[in-house]
Each structure stands twice: as C-alpha cells, then as structure tokens.
Amino acid sequence: MKSKITLKELAKLLNVSVSTVSKALHDSPEISPKTAERVKELAKLHNYRPNPVAVNLKRSKTGTIGVVIPNISNSFFARVLSGIEAQAQEQNQQVITYISNESLEREKQICDMLTSGLVDGVLIAIAEETHKKKEYDHLFSLVDYDIPLVIYDRINVEIPADKVGVDDEQSFYDATNYFLERGIKNIGIASAIHHVGIGKLRIKGYEKALSSENEQQMACSTDPALLRSKIHNLIANNKVEALLCTDFESTILATRIAYEEKIKVPEQLKLIGYISKEIAEYLTPSISYIEQHPVEIGSTAMQLLNNRLEGKYAPEQFKESIIATSLMHLESTKF
Amino acid sequence: MKSKITLKELAKLLNVSVSTVSKALHDSPEISPKTAERVKELAKLHNYRPNPVAVNLKRSKTGTIGVVIPNISNSFFARVLSGIEAQAQEQNQQVITYISNESLEREKQICDMLTSGLVDGVLIAIAEETHKKKEYDHLFSLVDYDIPLVIYDRINVEIPADKVGVDDEQSFYDATNYFLERGIKNIGIASAIHHVGIGKLRIKGYEKALSSENEQQMACSTDPALLRSKIHNLIANNKVEALLCTDFESTILATRIAYEEKIKVPEQLKLIGYISKEIAEYLTPSISYIEQHPVEIGSTAMQLLNNRLEGKYAPEQFKESIIATSLMHLESTKF
DNA sequence: CTGAAAGCGCTTACAG
DNA sequence: CTGAAAGCGCTTACAG
Numbered sequence: 001m002k003s004k005i006t007l008k009e010l011a012k013l014l015n016v017s018v019s020t021v022s023k024a025l026h027d028s029p030e031i032s033p034k035t036a037e038r039v040k041e042l043a044k045l046h047n048y049r050p051n052p053v054a055v056n057l058k059r060s061k062t063g064t065i066g067v068v069i070p071n072i073s074n075s076f077f078a079r080v081l082s083g084i085e086a087q088a089q090e091q092n093q094q095v096i097t098y099i100s101n102e103s104l105e106r107e108k109q110i111c112d113m114l115t116s117g118l119v120d121g122v123l124i125a126i127a128e129e130t131h132k133k134k135e136y137d138h139l140f141s142l143v144d145y146d147i148p149l150v151i152y153d154r155i156n157v158e159i160p161a162d163k164v165g166v167d168d169e170q171s172f173y174d175a176t177n178y179f180l181e182r183g184i185k186n187i188g189i190a191s192a193i194h195h196v197g198i199g200k201l202r203i204k205g206y207e208k209a210l211s212s213e214n215e216q217q218m219a220c221s222t223d224p225a226l227l228r229s230k231i232h233n234l235i236a237n238n239k240v241e242a243l244l245c246t247d248f249e250s251t252i253l254a255t256r257i258a259y260e261e262k263i264k265v266p267e268q269l270k271l272i273g274y275i276s277k278e279i280a281e282y283l284t285p286s287i288s289y290i291e292q293h294p295v296e297i298g299s300t301a302m303q304l305l306n307n308r309l310e311g312k313y314a315p316e317q318f319k320e321s322i323i324a325t326s327l328m329h330l331e332s333t334k335f
Numbered sequence: 336m337k338s339k340i341t342l343k344e345l346a347k348l349l350n351v352s353v354s355t356v357s358k359a360l361h362d363s364p365e366i367s368p369k370t371a372e373r374v375k376e377l378a379k380l381h382n383y384r385p386n387p388v389a390v391n392l393k394r395s396k397t398g399t400i401g402v403v404i405p406n407i408s409n410s411f412f413a414r415v416l417s418g419i420e421a422q423a424q425e426q427n428q429q430v431i432t433y434i435s436n437e438s439l440e441r442e443k444q445i446c447d448m449l450t451s452g453l454v455d456g457v458l459i460a461i462a463e464e465t466h467k468k469k470e471y472d473h474l475f476s477l478v479d480y481d482i483p484l485v486i487y488d489r490i491n492v493e494i495p496a497d498k499v500g501v502d503d504e505q506s507f508y509d510a511t512n513y514f515l516e517r518g519i520k521n522i523g524i525a526s527a528i529h530h531v532g533i534g535k536l537r538i539k540g541y542e543k544a545l546s547s548e549n550e551q552q553m554a555c556s557t558d559p560a561l562l563r564s565k566i567h568n569l570i571a572n573n574k575v576e577a578l579l580c581t582d583f584e585s586t587i588l589a590t591r592i593a594y595e596e597k598i599k600v601p602e603q604l605k606l607i608g609y610i611s612k613e614i615a616e617y618l619t620p621s622i623s624y625i626e627q628h629p630v631e632i633g634s635t636a637m638q639l640l641n642n643r644l645e646g647k648y649a650p651e652q653f654k655e656s657i658i659a660t661s662l663m664h665l666e667s668t669k670f
Numbered sequence: 671c672t673g674a675a676a677g678c679g680c681t682t683a684c685a686g
Numbered sequence: 687c688t689g690a691a692a693g694c695g696c697t698t699a700c701a702g
Contacts, residue, residue: 004452006679006680008679016689017688017689017690018689019689019690020687020688022682023682030687030688031687031688032688035687035688049450049451049452050451051392051452051678051679051680052452053388053392053397053452053678053680054679054680054694056388056680056694057388057389057392057679057680057696058682059680059681062387064431072407072413072417072420073413075410075613078408078413079407079408081407082407082436085432085433085434086434094399094431094453096429096431097420097432101417116385116387117339117386117387117388118387118429145339255617255619256619259619259620278408279613279617282587282614284594284618284619351673352672352673353673353695354674354698355671355672357697357698358697358698363698367671367672385696386694386695386696388694388695389694389696389697390696391696392695392696393678393695393696393697394696
C-alpha cells in the first residue's frame with residue numbers, strides 16, 4: 001500500500017519549500033546541485049509522481065484526446081484506433097474512446113460531453129446516420145468551442161477541420177485497370193453504398209478506367225434481397241469475369257453466392273472486395289481486397305491533431321491528408 | 336468562438352461570490368430561490384460547464400478508468416471494449432484505452448503510467464506473453480498503489496483482483512454433448528492452445544463429456560505446419576465426424592483444410608469453432624461457434640469496477656463473475 | 671442567505 | 687539559491 005506522496009509531503013520531509021522541490025524535480029537552474037540531489041533522491045525513494053490532474057489544471061489542458069468511433073466491431077475502425085493509440089502514446093497523450101454505434105443521437109451526446117472540456121482535441125469518424133441526415137450542428141459546436149477537430153475516414157463533408165481520408169476513386173481505378181491489363185473485359189461492380197459519397201467515388205474510379213468498348217455492369221441496391229438477386233444475375237449468368245465490390249456487404253454477398261452456386265473463384269470469377277484484412281484472409285478462398293491502411297490513417301490523424309494543438313498550422317487553414325490504398329492479392333485474383 | 340466561462344467570471348457578472356454561484360448551481364438549500372434563479376439563468380445563457388479537471392482535482396479522483404486490451408483487431412476484444420464503453424457512459428466515467436499488443440514490455444509501460452494517478456481504476460486482459468512468462472509484478476504494483484483492478488477474459492491467475500471470465504470447461508462439455516446426443520461418436524479436438532489455461536479447460540470439458548466408449552482424437556500443436564498436418568490427418572481420413580476447435584487458429588485451419596480437400600461441411604464433417612461472430616458468420620459455410628458474449632463481459636467488468644470504486648465490496652475480498660457461453664448454430668453443424 | 675477562506679496538487683514569476 | 691505568494695477552477699465547512 002504505497003499511497004501516493006505529494007510535493008508538499010516531500011517538502012516537509014526535506015525541510016524545504018514546495019517550490020524548491022518542484023523546481024529541483026524540473027532541473028531548474030535556480031536550484032543548487034546539492035539540494036537538487038537530495039530532492040531527487042527522496043523523490044525516487046518514495047517513487048514520487050506528479051498528480052497528472054493537478055498538472056493539467058495548472059496547464060489548462062487535459063492531456064487527453066477524444067476518439068469517436070462509429071462501430072468498433074468493424075476491424076477497420078479497430079485498427080484505426082490502434083494507430084491512434086500508438087501515436088498518442090508517443091506524444092504522451094491519453095486516448096478516451098467513445099463509440100457512437102453509427103447513431104446520430106449518440107454522436108450528439110458525445111459531442112456535447114466533449115465540449116465540456118474533457119479533452120484537448122477530437123478525432124472523429126462521422127456516423128452513417130449523421131451523414132444520411134446531414135446534421136452536422138454538433139460538430140460545428142466543437143469548432144465553436146475551439147476544440148481542434150480531425151475528421152477521419154468519412155471526410156466528404158464541409159466542416160472546417162483537418163481531415164484524413166482515403167483515395168476512394170483511385171483505388172477502384174487501379175483495381176479496374178488491374179483486370180483490364182490482364183485482358184479481362186467484362187468487369188462488374190457490386191455495391192450496397194452506391195448512393196453515398198465513398199460509394200460514388202469508387203464507382204467513378206471504375207467508370208473512368210473502363211474504355212468505351214467495355215460495358216458497365218452494375219449490381220447496386222441498398223436492399224439486401226435485391227442486391228443479392230442482382231449480383232446473382234451478374235455472376236451466375238457469366239456476365240462478368242471479374243467483380244469489384246465497393247463495400248463489406250456486397251463482398252460477402254458475392255462470395256456467398258459464388259459458394260452456393262458453385263462458381264469457382266478465381267477460376268470462373270475473380271473478386272476484389274473492400275473488406276478488412278481480418279476477414280479477407282480467412283474466407284475460403286481468401287478474397288483480394290483493397291487495403292486502406294487503417295493504422296496509418298489513425299496515426300496520421302493523431303499527428304495532425306497534435307500539430308494543430310501545438311499551433312504548427314495556421315488557424316482557419318485546414319489540412320487534408322489522403323492515404324493511398326493498396327490492392328492486396330489473395331486467392332480470389334489468381335491468374 | 337464561445338470560450339469557456341468560469342465560475343469566477345459568472346460571479347463577477349452577477350455581483351455575487353464564487354461560492355454562491357457554485358452552491359446555486361448545485362441546488363444547495365443555503366441559497367435563496369431568487370439568487371439561484373438568477374445564477375442558473377446566466378449560467379445557461381453562457382452555457383456554463385464546470386471544468387472537469389478542476390472538479391476532479393477537488394474530488395481527488397480522475398473520473399476515468401483505464402482499459403488495457405491485448406489486441407484490438409481481435410473482434411472479441413473490440414466488443415468487450417464496446418460493452419465497457421457503454422456501461423462507463425451510464426456511470427459517467429471516461430474510458431482511456433491502452434493496447435498492449437500482447438506484449439509484456441508494453442503492458443509494463445502501461446501499468447507504470449497507470450500507477451501515476453491517471454485513472455481511478457483499471458480493467459485488463461493480460462497479454463499472452465505475460466501469461467507465458469508468468470511475470471505479474473507490474474500488476475501487483477497496481478494493487479500496491481491501491482488502484483482497483485478488474486481482470487477480464489484471461490482470469491486464470493493468482494492476483495488479488497476482481498475477475499470476469501467465461502466458463503471454458505462447460506462450453507466444451509456442452510458442445511461435445513451436443514454431438515453425442517445426436518448420435519455422433521467420433522468427435523475430435525483441434526487446438527493450438529492446448530498448453531495454456533483456457534485451452535486445457537476446454538479440452539477438459541470435452542474429455543468429461545466423452546464416455547469410455549468414445550475415443551479421444553486430438554490434433555494439438557503450437558506449430559502451424561504440424562497442427563495443419565494433424566488436423567488433416569483427422570479430417571481427411573474420416574477419423575472424425577465432428578471437430579471442436581479450441582481457438583481461432585485451429586478453427587480457420589480446419590475450415591481451410593476442409594475447403595482444400597473438398598470435404599463437405601457439414602455433410603461430411605461438422606465443425607464448431609471458438610471464433611468471433613464477425614468471422615464465423617461470413618465464412619462459407621458459416622461456422623457454428625461458441626459465443627462468449629463479449630459485450631456482457633465488458634459491461635460486467637465495468638460494473639464490478641464501479642461497485643469496487645464505490646466501496647460496495649469488502650476490501651481484500653474479491654468477486655469472480657463467470658459469464659455463461661452459448662453455442663451458436665450456423666451452417667457447419669446442420670444435421 | 672451570502673461570502674471569505676482553505677484546500678485539492680501542482681507551477682512559476684517574483685522577492686529576498 | 688530559497689521560499690512566499692498567486693493562481694489553475696472548483697467545492698465546502700465555517701463565519702457572519
């Protein structure tokens with residue numbers, strides 16, 4: 001039961017003032033080497049550690065940053081968090097985690113807490129519901145309160161904040177080209193998110209890569225049953241030799257339909273999905289995927305925030321950092 | 336740019352003392368209704384929020400708890416975290432997340448930080464490396480510093496702390512019986528963790544359920560190549576009709592070998608794995624699994640910690656809470 | 671009913 | 687070189 005020792009207690013034991021102890025521990029040149037020595041020795045003996053709450057109060061900061069995550073079961077976000085955490089450790093920041101569960105309501109509550117001075121800055125991936133309803137007032141209120149804000153992953157929104165995202169269009173442009181270069185002409189798209197920003201961008205990349213002689217083949221729907229029948233139509237009738245899936249749902253649906261219909265992947269159908277490494281690797285066959293480098297997204301976001309906190313950027317002028325994706329080849333794109 | 340207003344500023348604007356403002360906002364009976372009214376009105380107007388750092392310093396607490404997670408990409412832990420977070424919100428606690436990456440070294444660093452007074456209590460799942468090396472000093476030092484500690488998930492360790500775990504033995508006892516009751520006699524085990532606590536318990540459950548007439552068939556190894564060949568031997572040669580896998584690695588290996596050898600699951604081989612819902616559902620075929628209810632583990636752990644913090648439990652007397660598992664049937668156990 | 675004072679544990683400009 | 691004082695923003699026992 002070593003109970004924590006304070007500066008005051010240390011001072012009493014040493015018969016010096018609190019200020020002297022504090023300065024000695026901070027290697028202030030004001031203090032004589034002899035005193036400094038004595039102080040440090042006793043501090044070490046008692047394993048003195050400054051009370052972080054007191055230090056923070058004095059410094060008028062919290063030493064913590066808030067991270068808002070829409071859905072932690074999504075391993076993309078889990079890995080973003082790990083990138084944030086690693087970077088935060090290096091900068092000696094504590095990470096407070098909030099999970100919005102993709103709910104606007106919850107996100108509002110969280111932002112409300114956050115404006116009360118719990119954290120020095122905020123990293124957020126905006127909930128889907130929020131994007132759908134385009135209700136961003138709670139985020140603007142963070143800005144109003146001068147809480148530095150970095151938006152990651154879903155950055156297609158007009159909020160004055162630093163942003164870290166992914167080049168969605170380029171990723172699908174590259175993926176489409178990968179097939180074209182190998183002589184595959186019938187390339188299809190499956191999407192459950194064709195109506196939202198990132199979905200549109202991915203599809204745009206696909207369209208750009210196709211030349212006029214290649215027919216566009218799309219299976220898009222937000223309705224699972226409808227999407228299933230559209231994908232089924234595309235792949236069971238041999239309309240496409242390769243399928244690009246813009247999201248988790250369509251990827252899983254495609255692999256499942258192939259499995260059920262005994263369509264051999266990659267022999268009869270090549271597949272690229274937008275899913276996390278964790279899932280992609282363990283499917284049978286494993287599914288080639290577009291790696292978004294979530295850990296890097298997280299650490300970049302954290303670095304941006306820290307530079308912002310340290311005043312390294314001009315105020316009212318925001319950074320946008322785009323992390324390049326990589327096409328990761330597993331079994332489903334074997335030639 | 337609403338900058339935060341303080342009690343002092345509020346007091347000045349109202350021409351009353353800081354103490355009066357503070358009391359009014361806390362509905363102290365000492366304050367006249369009229370004054371209380373005035374104070375609250377102005378506070379609301381300026382959207383006054385007490386500075387949490389100052390409040391915490393005054394209360395000698397931090398208002399935060401630390402959560403140590405071995406590996407956030409493992410969706411089991413991600414979901415535990417979400418259970419913790421949800422419960423913490425209800426109790427108005429902030430959750431600071433630390434990721435040990437299964438590293439003893441990192442875990443030590445984290446515990447060292449944690450003893451400096453950053454948090455009121457700690458929830459930890461101990462890293463694998465730590466368990467392997469049986470080095471628990473850093474955890475004992477948390478106890479020494481009187482920081483309430485709850486150990487979750489990997490609780491087979493002699494540390495004086497509250498614990499929340501899973502009934503590993505029972506889960507496999509039930510799973511084995513599930514097959515026995517349906518007339519399956521040749522039931523095998525695959526394990527990459529047969530040498531560690533939870534692995535042993537699971538295997539023990541299996542052994543208990545088997546009667547003397549049932550032969551034990553085990554494929555156990557920590558070496559992936561060896562484990563693969565052992566599992567292969569078990570399932571490719573029809574030695575078992577059902578296979579129980581004690582962990583993620585053996586489950587994935589078993590599904591993959593079945594896929595490669597074109598062994599039909601569940602027709603020729605039934606499988607039960609110890610993997611997370613997120614993965615189990617998306618495999619083809621989907622794999623029946625033992626659900627450990629991670630969200631509940633998290634919220635239970637958080638509740639235990641909070642009761643401990645509130646002094647609801649006798650000191651030196653520790654709670655151990657076991658969350659029952661459920662056998663979730665997906666395609667791989669269809670009869 | 672109101673306010674001055676002490677104190678949570680620290681840091682730092684200032685006086686001596 | 688050392689220490690008293692002020693202050694970070696709050697709460698609360700106490701005096702009036």
